[in-house]
Amino acid sequence: EVQLVESGGGLVKPGGSLRLSCAASGFIFSNYNMHWVRQAPGKGLEWVSSISSTSRQISYTDSVRGRFTISRDNAKNSLYLQMNSLRVEDTAVYYCARGKGANDCWGQGTLVTVSP
Amino acid sequence: DIQLTQSPSFLSASVGDRVTITCRASQDISSYLAWYQQNPGKAPKLLISAASTLQSGVPSRFSGSGSGTEFALTISSLQPEDFATYYCQQLNSYPYTFGQGTKLEIK
Numbered sequence: 001e002v003q004l005v006e007s008g009g010g011l012v013k014p015g016g017s018l019r020l021s022c023a024a025s026g027f028i029f030s031n032y033n034m035h036w037v038r039q040a041p042g043k044g045l046e047w048v049s050s051i052s053s054t055s056r057q058i059s060y061t062d063s064v065r066g067r068f069t070i071s072r073d074n075a076k077n078s079l080y081l082q083m084n085s086l087r088v089e090d091t092a093v094y095y096c097a098r099g100k101g102a103n104d105c106w107g108q109g110t111l112v113t114v115s116p
Numbered sequence: 117d118i119q120l121t122q123s124p125s126f127l128s129a130s131v132g133d134r135v136t137i138t139c140r141a142s143q144d145i146s147s148y149l150a151w152y153q154q155n156p157g158k159a160p161k162l163l164i165s166a167a168s169t170l171q172s173g174v175p176s177r178f179s180g181s182g183s184g185t186e187f188a189l190t191i192s193s194l195q196p197e198d199f200a201t202y203y204c205q206q207l208n209s210y211p212y213t214f215g216q217g218t219k220l221e222i223k
Contacts, residue, residue, distance in 0.1 A: 035212070037160075044203065044214060044215075044216050044217040045152075045154075045160065045203050045205075045214040045217070046214065047205070047211055047212040047213060047214060050210065050212065059210040059211065060211075061211045062211070095159055095160075099207075101148070101150070101165060101166070101207050102150035102162055102165035102166075102205070102207060103150070103152075103160070103162060103205075104162045104165070104171065106159035106160055106161075107159065108159055109159055
């Protein structure tokens with residue numbers, strides 16, 4: 001069974017850091033581009049970042065560039081999102097998703113709350 | 117950045133109705149468009165990729181059409197489990213933007 005499981009969310013103060021992880025199983029992880037998508041409470045979906053299968057191509061949305069770092073470890077079938085200098089507006093459920101094109105498999109999400 | 121505008125934002129319909137949600141891109145994205153369904157508290161589910169390719173296991177009452185800047189998701193006969201929020205996403209170029217969503221409610 002194809003599965004993605006996120007972890008690492010929690011409550012953090014503005015300016016703090018968190019590292020999200022996404023454990024993949026049931027497919028050849030190294031064959032797929034991977035993505036982070038977030039959803040603020042009661043709001044729509046927002047693409048955050050993507051990384052190619054070999055980590056050669058990385059992209060970020062403007063609001064997180066310079067603060068967030070996406071990475072992956074194909075040997076561990078894992079995707080990461082290092083989030084620094086967190087802001088209140090980064091509060092959201094963060095999903096990892098796989099996709100060479102469209103995102104055909106999503107994790108259950110992990111909640112990040114940034115609050116004073 | 118490519119902007120996606122969905123319409124309507126809210127749609128009230130009855131079981132058995134045929135409904136269409138549209139997604140307009142701010143520039144030509146060829147067929148690099150996907151549609152997702154999301155239920156409250158759940159992760160999105162991919163319904164359609166490449167504008168019109170139905171994903172395995174998705175009921176045939178769902179269909180996608182369009183190319184360039186105008187796209188549509190049609191549900192031919194609404195079932196109770198279809199009442200959810202729907203999003204389009206462009207995958208033509210980064211950032212991979214989403215539409216603002218269409219909430220489909222029971223009339």
